[in-house]
Amino acid sequence: MRRTLTAACIALLSVLGAGCATSGTSQTKQAGTSGPANITYWSTGGDDDTRIFQKAADLYHQSHPSVTIKVQTLTWDDSYAKLLAASTSRTGPDVVSGGLTWMIQFGRRGGMVDLRKYGIESLKSQAHPQMWKSASSPDGSVYGVPLDMSTELLYYRTDLLDKAGITPPKTWDELTAAITKLKAAGVKKPFNIDWGNLDWIGYFNFLYQAGGSFYTPDCKPALNTPQAKQALNFWISLYRKYGAPTANITGENALDTGTAMTITGNWIGNTIQASKPKLKGKWAVTTLPAGPASPAAFIGGRSIGITSYSKHAAQSADFIKFLYTDQAINAMITVAKGRAVPYIPPRPDAVSRADFPPGEEAAVAQSLKTGMPAPGCPGWDEAAPNVAKQLQSAILGKTDATTALTQAAKIMQDNAA
Amino acid sequence: MATVTGRRRPATWLRRHAVSYVMLLPFVALFAGFLVWPLANSLYLSFTNFDGVNPPRLTGLENFRRLFLDDERFRHALSNTATYVVATVVLGTLLSLGLALAFRGPSWPHRIMRTIFFLPSVTSTIAIMLIWKWIFDPNDFGLANTVIQWFGHSKPVAWLATPGLSVPILVLMAVWGGMGYGMVIFVAGLNSIPEEYYEAARIDGASAWQQFRRITLPLLRPVTTYVVVTSLIGAFQIFEAVYIVFRTNANTIGGVLDSGLMIVPYLYDIGFTHFQLGYASAIAWVLFVIIFAISLVNLRIGRAFKEL
Numbered sequence: 001m002r003r004t005l006t007a008a009c010i011a012l013l014s015v016l017g018a019g020c021a022t023s024g025t026s027q028t029k030q031a032g033t034s035g036p037a038n039i040t041y042w043s044t045g046g047d048d049d050t051r052i053f054q055k056a057a058d059l060y061h062q063s064h065p066s067v068t069i070k071v072q073t074l075t076w077d078d079s080y081a082k083l084l085a086a087s088t089s090r091t092g093p094d095v096v097s098g099g100l101t102w103m104i105q106f107g108r109r110g111g112m113v114d115l116r117k118y119g120i121e122s123l124k125s126q127a128h129p130q131m132w133k134s135a136s137s138p139d140g141s142v143y144g145v146p147l148d149m150s151t152e153l154l155y156y157r158t159d160l161l162d163k164a165g166i167t168p169p170k171t172w173d174e175l176t177a178a179i180t181k182l183k184a185a186g187v188k189k190p191f192n193i194d195w196g197n198l199d200w201i202g203y204f205n206f207l208y209q210a211g212g213s214f215y216t217p218d219c220k221p222a223l224n225t226p227q228a229k230q231a232l233n234f235w236i237s238l239y240r241k242y243g244a245p246t247a248n249i250t251g252e253n254a255l256d257t258g259t260a261m262t263i264t265g266n267w268i269g270n271t272i273q274a275s276k277p278k279l280k281g282k283w284a285v286t287t288l289p290a291g292p293a294s295p296a297a298f299i300g301g302r303s304i305g306i307t308s309y310s311k312h313a314a315q316s317a318d319f320i321k322f323l324y325t326d327q328a329i330n331a332m333i334t335v336a337k338g339r340a341v342p343y344i345p346p347r348p349d350a351v352s353r354a355d356f357p358p359g360e361e362a363a364v365a366q367s368l369k370t371g372m373p374a375p376g377c378p379g380w381d382e383a384a385p386n387v388a389k390q391l392q393s394a395i396l397g398k399t400d401a402t403t404a405l406t407q408a409a410k411i412m413q414d415n416a417a
Numbered sequence: 418m419a420t421v422t423g424r425r426r427p428a429t430w431l432r433r434h435a436v437s438y439v440m441l442l443p444f445v446a447l448f449a450g451f452l453v454w455p456l457a458n459s460l461y462l463s464f465t466n467f468d469g470v471n472p473p474r475l476t477g478l479e480n481f482r483r484l485f486l487d488d489e490r491f492r493h494a495l496s497n498t499a500t501y502v503v504a505t506v507v508l509g510t511l512l513s514l515g516l517a518l519a520f521r522g523p524s525w526p527h528r529i530m531r532t533i534f535f536l537p538s539v540t541s542t543i544a545i546m547l548i549w550k551w552i553f554d555p556n557d558f559g560l561a562n563t564v565i566q567w568f569g570h571s572k573p574v575a576w577l578a579t580p581g582l583s584v585p586i587l588v589l590m591a592v593w594g595g596m597g598y599g600m601v602i603f604v605a606g607l608n609s610i611p612e613e614y615y616e617a618a619r620i621d622g623a624s625a626w627q628q629f630r631r632i633t634l635p636l637l638r639p640v641t642t643y644v645v646v647t648s649l650i651g652a653f654q655i656f657e658a659v660y661i662v663f664r665t666n667a668n669t670i671g672g673v674l675d676s677g678l679m680i681v682p683y684l685y686d687i688g689f690t691h692f693q694l695g696y697a698s699a700i701a702w703v704l705f706v707i708i709f710a711i712s713l714v715n716l717r718i719g720r721a722f723k724e725l
Contacts, residue, residue, distance in 0.1 A: 077664060081689035088469045088694075109470040109692065198578065198673060246673070247555030247575035257557045382691045385669045386490075392674050396580065415691075 037312040044079040044098040087111035094310035103144025103305040112143040118317030134376035144303035146346035160260040194251040194264035206231035209291025219377035221409040269357035299371040379415030463698035480699035494683040513599025534597035546661040580676035606640030642719035
């Protein structure tokens with residue numbers, strides 16, 4: 001009995017002690033701006049991305065010898081959790097880059113610095129307007145600014161389309177007609193969706209093309225609309241009636257193994273050139289087929305921000321501003337040339353300087369002009385995976401489009417709170 | 418006088434035990450720092466709304482109320498986990514025993530076979546899971562689709578995007594990876610049964626099946642209980658397989674329609690992509706209670722059988 005009591009007391013004391021010791025936010029004392037600063041930058045992506053941003057960091061060091069920036073890679077799979085762990089312990093990087101809207105989610109909890117106090121809004125006029133809007137909080141706070149861009153395009157096999165006697169589809173109707181004709185011409189795999197397959201990104205294209213959106217301008221869920229339903233029904237038909245595979249088949253592999261058309265990210269042009277020699281001269285790219293309201297396609301990309309526990313916030317902000325200069329952009333584009341990952345700068349006026357495979361530049365430019373990025377509304381990053389599950393249930397016939405959209409809107413509402 | 422003889426003087430006690438306790442100190446420090454302390458922290462956090470960034474605020478039993486009354490995803494994860502645990506433990510134990518009976522001998526072929534079946538247990542789980550992911554990949558290099566094509570199935574199967582296949586695939590991976598370990602334990606158990614029992618049974622005219630049922634199985638009971646309890650605990654804690662094989666992008670866990678969602682990946686998802694570390698801690702403690710209760714029942718059943 002006495003031992004049990006002792007054990008219980010120890011456990012209780014441990015729990016109480018733990019309660020007293022659990023970390024929380026506190027003001028970080030800033031180091032002086034004139035002294036040396038060693039800045040750590042966690043870059044979400046691959047090693048190629050790290051090399052690209054390290055090049056800019058080295059250039060910055062040349063003009064600011066007291067500031068040294070070390071760029072480290074975080075993979076997409078682990079990054080979000082690692083950033084949260086860093087925020088919890090208040091140790092880790094000064095600068096982080098990740099999903100376009102991530103900084104909002106960390107920032108609204110106190111994990112990121114509002115960059116407005118370092119004059120970062122001077123970049124606003126240079127950045128892609130929609131990207132800037134998505135990366136900024138609805139209350140006006142700027143926890144992150146766009147770092148780069150990517151977009152969804154339609155890649156296709158010219159030989160297979162010629163065989164079916166068709167040209168690349170420009171509208172939804174032309175897309176479904178093309179799939180039918182390709183099937184009739186004996187093409188077994190007419191269509192594939194890579195980036196966004198069974199995911200909200202896939203739905204995003206059709207939603208905006210139908211004239212809908214995920215949120216209203218004041219961040220209220222907006223999926224209970226006829227446009228949202230029309231878009232979902234069309235997307236469902238691509239899988240169930242027109243045979244798009246539900247499995248994730250990467251764009252370059254799809255084209256290489258006989259798929260005629262695939263919707264995917266603009267990076268696969270570089271991948272095809274580097275790793276699919278059989279496809280040489282047999283592929284081309286265009287913008288996504290337009291819907292009844294617009295030709296909008298999803299614009300992806302990363303944002304970059306400063307952690308609230310950084311001791312070098314001023315220098316870090318200055319480095320972020322430097323990333324928008326011609327000098328930094330040109331250097332990063334030079335490093336990106338020949339690598340599998342293209343670098344498209346966040347400044348629309350500098351997009352044409354990027355390294356594109358033949359024929360891709362016009363499609364990317366057009367897509368970025370009319371496209372839209374992920375919504376920057378509070379709670380979107382947390383809600384998105386579960387919204388995707390609702391969309392999946394409609395595609396797989398477990399529920400109807402209306403119910404799926406109602407459930408998705410409820411998830412978005414719950415996460416916004 | 419009783420106090421003088423009954424209680425040793427502190428100096429004597431210290432002289433006798435000080436070295437032992439000093440030698441225990443490193444373990445105690447590590448145990449307290451890396452087990453007791455985090456456990457106490459998570460218990461405390463389970464009663465808070467901790468989001469990982471802001472200081473935690475006590476919310477009483479709200480996390481547990483939400484877990485049991487409002488959280489449909491948790492119930493789904495629990496149901497998936499229950500199916501997975503039953504299938505993995507039953508199939509895993511039976512196959513481990515079968516392998517042990519087949520390769521229990523001291524000969525080289527038996528040793529080689531035991532080594533082959535044990536290899537997954539000493540191989541990096543991450544590496545194994547990546548290989549499984551490649552096997553079920555729908556791209557042209559996916560082995561599973563290649564194999565079914567050899568047998569005339571021309572249409573590729575979306576292995577990881579078909580909800581009905583998620584749990585069976587997870588069970589297959591777990592049983593394949595775990596049966597070698599169970600086999601080694603069973604072999605040790607089988608070889609500890611005295612040969613005389615079998616000789617006596619054979620003299621009495623017992624068939625092979627009767628020997629297995631009346632001698633082997635009853636005497637393997639402690640080993641079986643050990644294998645069942647450890648595989649049960651391991652099965653409840655499944656994480657890597659779901660995290661690696663069924664993950665399609667940075668923020669998605671659990672596969673299509675959450676068909677592969679289990680409790681620990683759900684806990685991770687809630688904690689690390691939804692910023693709800695307090696709620697995730699509550700899930701962890703519920704999981705602990707479930708595993709503790711089932712293990713206790715298992716041990717009691719094992720003991721009850723022993724007393725029969």
